Amino acid sequence: MNPSIPRPYPPKPANAYLFATCLIDQFAPQAGLDTVSLLQREGISIHFPEAQTCCGQPAYTSGYPDEARIVARRQLDLFPQAWPVVVPSGSCAAMMRHHYPKLFANDPVLYAKANELAGRIFELTEFLIHVVGFKRVDVGGSCTVALHTSCHARREMGVHETSAALLAGLTQVKVVRQARAEECCGFGGTFAMRHPDISAAIVSDKVASLKESGAQRVVSADCGCLFNILGRAEKIDQSAAKGTPSLPGEHIASFLWRRTSGGEA
Amino acid sequence: MSQNQTVHFHPAEGFAERSRAAVNDAHLRRSFRGAMDFLQAKRLSQFPDADELSALRDLGKAIRLHALANLPDLLEQLEAKLQANGIQVHWAETPDQANAIVLDIAHRHDAKNMVKGKSMVSEEIGLNHAMEVAGIEALETDMGEYIVQLAGEAPSHIIMPAIHKTRQQIAELFAAKVPGVAYTDNVDELIRIGRDVLRKKFAAAEIGLSGVNFAVAETGTLYLVENEGNGRMCTSVPKVHIAVTGIEKVVAKLEHVALLNILLPRSATGQAVETYQNFISGPRKPDELDGPDEVHLILLDNGRTQAYADVQLRATLQCIRCGACMNHCPVYARIGGHAYGTTYPGPIGAIISPHLLGLEATYALATASSLCGACVEVCPVRIPITDILIRLRNEAQAASAGKLRGGGRARKPLQSSIWLVWSWIYGQPWLYRIVSWLMSRGRALAPSNQGAWTRSRTPLNPAPQRLRDLLRRPASG
Ligand code: SF4
Numbered sequence: 001m002n003p004s005i006p007r008p009y010p011p012k013p014a015n016a017y018l019f020a021t022c023l024i025d026q027f028a029p030q031a032g033l034d035t036v037s038l039l040q041r042e043g044i045s046i047h048f049p050e051a052q053t054c055c056g057q058p059a060y061t062s063g064y065p066d067e068a069r070i071v072a073r074r075q076l077d078l079f080p081q082a083w084p085v086v087v088p089s090g091s092c093a094a095m096m097r098h099h100y101p102k103l104f105a106n107d108p109v110l111y112a113k114a115n116e117l118a119g120r121i122f123e124l125t126e127f128l129i130h131v132v133g134f135k136r137v138d139v140g141g142s143c144t145v146a147l148h149t150s151c152h153a154r155r156e157m158g159v160h161e162t163s164a165a166l167l168a169g170l171t172q173v174k175v176v177r178q179a180r181a182e183e184c185c186g187f188g189g190t191f192a193m194r195h196p197d198i199s200a201a202i203v204s205d206k207v208a209s210l211k212e213s214g215a216q217r218v219v220s221a222d223c224g225c226l227f228n229i230l231g232r233a234e235k236i237d238q239s240a241a242k243g244t245p246s247l248p249g250e251h252i253a254s255f256l257w258r259r260t261s262g263g264e265a
Numbered sequence: 266m267s268q269n270q271t272v273h274f275h276p277a278e279g280f281a282e283r284s285r286a287a288v289n290d291a292h293l294r295r296s297f298r299g300a301m302d303f304l305q306a307k308r309l310s311q312f313p314d315a316d317e318l319s320a321l322r323d324l325g326k327a328i329r330l331h332a333l334a335n336l337p338d339l340l341e342q343l344e345a346k347l348q349a350n351g352i353q354v355h356w357a358e359t360p361d362q363a364n365a366i367v368l369d370i371a372h373r374h375d376a377k378n379m380v381k382g383k384s385m386v387s388e389e390i391g392l393n394h395a396m397e398v399a400g401i402e403a404l405e406t407d408m409g410e411y412i413v414q415l416a417g418e419a420p421s422h423i424i425m426p427a428i429h430k431t432r433q434q435i436a437e438l439f440a441a442k443v444p445g446v447a448y449t450d451n452v453d454e455l456i457r458i459g460r461d462v463l464r465k466k467f468a469a470a471e472i473g474l475s476g477v478n479f480a481v482a483e484t485g486t487l488y489l490v491e492n493e494g495n496g497r498m499c500t501s502v503p504k505v506h507i508a509v510t511g512i513e514k515v516v517a518k519l520e521h522v523a524l525l526n527i528l529l530p531r532s533a534t535g536q537a538v539e540t541y542q543n544f545i546s547g548p549r550k551p552d553e554l555d556g557p558d559e560v561h562l563i564l565l566d567n568g569r570t571q572a573y574a575d576v577q578l579r580a581t582l583q584c585i586r587c588g589a590c591m592n593h594c595p596v597y598a599r600i601g602g603h604a605y606g607t608t609y610p611g612p613i614g615a616i617i618s619p620h621l622l623g624l625e626a627t628y629a630l631a632t633a634s635s636l637c638g639a640c641v642e643v644c645p646v647r648i649p650i651t652d653i654l655i656r657l658r659n660e661a662q663a664a665s666a667g668k669l670r671g672g673g674r675a676r677k678p679l680q681s682s683i684w685l686v687w688s689w690i691y692g693q694p695w696l697y698r699i700v701s702w703l704m705s706r707g708r709a710l711a712p713s714n715q716g717a718w719t720r721s722r723t724p725l726n727p728a729p730q731r732l733r734d735l736l737r738r739p740a741s742g
Binding site: 050051056058059061152155180182183184188192193194198200201203235 | 294636659685687688719721725730
């Protein structure tokens with residue numbers, strides 16, 4: 001896989017599946033709802049297979065491929081129609097698009113299935129830009145934001161430019177660039193639990209650079225990074241006994257939906 | 266000069282403690298951060314055209330793949346060509362064997378003094394220590410290596426060994442350890458002091474030892490790059506030159522060196538070209554004025570054949586030791602090189618060390634990565650480092666020992682049962698539905714202490730209603 005080689009994009013479909021990810025389902029459902037709103041407004045019917053659980057990445061990256069396979073195997077059957085599958089997370093999208101075929105490499109039948117599915121996995125922001133041709137008027141007030149792109153969105157999916165392009169289309173939004181914007185936030189799934197000191201050092205630097213950028217809030221297309229960054233920022237606020245969050249943030253789907261739907265800015 | 270050299274391998278169990286100490290060392294954090302920012306910017310300035318860089322990396326990878334695909338043949342060809350050129354070839358399976366070969370040569374020449382050019386393989390085999398035990402002074406002549414040797418430390422970076430040291434620390438070190446030197450933190454002055462010491466040693470040494478960047482099979486040439494001229498001195502002034510290298514450093518043709526060397530200095534230090542490029546093709550000929558009377562090459566295995574034997578892990582041996590992966594690694598930038606406890610730190614250290622030292626002893630390194638892929642993005646020969654890290658995690662925790670030394674030893678019953686239960690829950694939609702529903706309903710019971718997570722972050726709590734609950738109601742759009 002080489003993210004610098006552009007993939008082909010289909011025309012805007014009438015139907016699409018949503019693979020919402022376990023993090024959004026359980027911890028950040030608003031990001032999922034706003035993803036649905038954004039896509040339905042474009043005239044796309046969204047199908048949410050209820051049997052979906054998790055892409056399997058946590059076990060896959062922790063060294064438990066058999067367990068990852070059990071979970072990933074379940075997701076393979078959820079999308080029988082040839083519709084695109086939209087994933088509001090660069091990391092989970094990369095798992096399904098690039099790692100599923102590797103995970104099932106030893107089983108010709110499942111490999112074929114995984115490969116076919118991989119071909120129609122789209123990260124939300126790339127789908128909005130390249131498939132939907134998203135163009136909505138920014139109706140929010142002026143504000144300053146910074147974008148954090150997850151490492152898998154950037155380096156495996158190669159979609160860092162589509163998040164940036166969506167923000168650039170919002171006329172009242174000023175996007176500032178934090179120092180070392182390309183650097184990891186230190187989440188890395190179980191890495192954050194296994195090496196808490198190193199992870200904390202990395203995310204503390206990330207929070208500091210985001211604050212120094214002058215952004216009023218941070219947006220990202222990945223909930224894992226957001227939980228990490230915002231959780232760290234909140235903890236720092238708590239120890240400084242600060243009432244209002246010094247670094248609020250949200251999923252890019254929520255931000256986009258509010259800015260373009262007439263909800264408050 | 267007396268050094269208190271030790272074997273610098275630290276057991277893996279200490280990794281957590283060492284990395285914690287490192288991230289809490291503000292001074293170390295600042296110096297590594299500054300150095301990494303500088304090196305990243307310099308590298309980038311050498312590759313202004315992304316497409317060209319991408320094509321070059323394809324080429325670099327192809328050359329290394331070609332060499333590895335033909336490794337046994339190329340090594341035989343290399344040996345024959347070197348011998349034809351008058352270079353003596355030795356094979357060492359282990360560090361001890363390699364050191365024994367060096368000692369044997371040294372004893373034959375009654376050598377007491379050795380000058381060394383920069384060589385990570387000599388670090389890998391603990392050569393300085395072996396020489397010291399045998400009563401031979403092995404003096405580092407690369408300025409960075411000289412500094413860490415004076416300090417009784419190991420290199421913290423494969424290209425810039427003393428990168429963890431500030432100017433002031435070096436000044437203090439010189440004042441304390443070099444006889445007759447007053448404190449100065451003037452860089453030019455410090456370099457002059459070092460040079461003065463080393464000059465005299467070059468003249469006195471019976472043996473010069475060096476590493477090798479590439480060994481060319483077709484011509485029997487040893488290629489060595491450096492910036493200080495000390496490498497040329499070590500390989501040409503003493504009567505005997507011994508080069509040590511890993512068996513993977515062979516390439517088929519001389520022109521392959523030319524191509525790889527477009528990538529090597531640019532990726533390493535952000536230089537377009539190194540100051541010195543040495544093509545060593547044999548001992549001094551009768552009509553030549555300088556050069557050693559004897560040249561030896563020691564080819565070291567030390568676990569490399571284990572990597573070679575595995576289709577996926579073989580890619581580890583593509584490495585040209587440029588150090589770009591560590592220069593771009595968010596973990597290395599936070600903990601520096603010493604915390605790894607291995608000769609090779611950073612991403613390359615995490616993937617090569619298991620073959621040199623066993624997976625059991627080095628498993629912590631494979632886990633100390635967020636798999637961000639910054640290393641993969643810059644590696645000039647496109648080693649899929651993150652995929653290899655995942656593979657090593659698999660092997661370390663596998664239920665059976667597998668093919669790798671120390672495989673399966675990191676498996677912990679509690680951990681594997683947690684993942685098994687996880688796979689039941691997320692592998693059965695009905696069970697997931699119940700468990701996730703319970704988590705939402707019981708969110709008030711979510712612990713405020715979530716272990717390692719909440720040491721630096723606020724707790725992560727389930728939402729009152731899951732997305733699937735909310736989607737059951739009429740959609741908002
Ligand atoms: S793994 Fe790649 S980036 Fe790292 S030292 Fe080797 S060649 Fe350089």
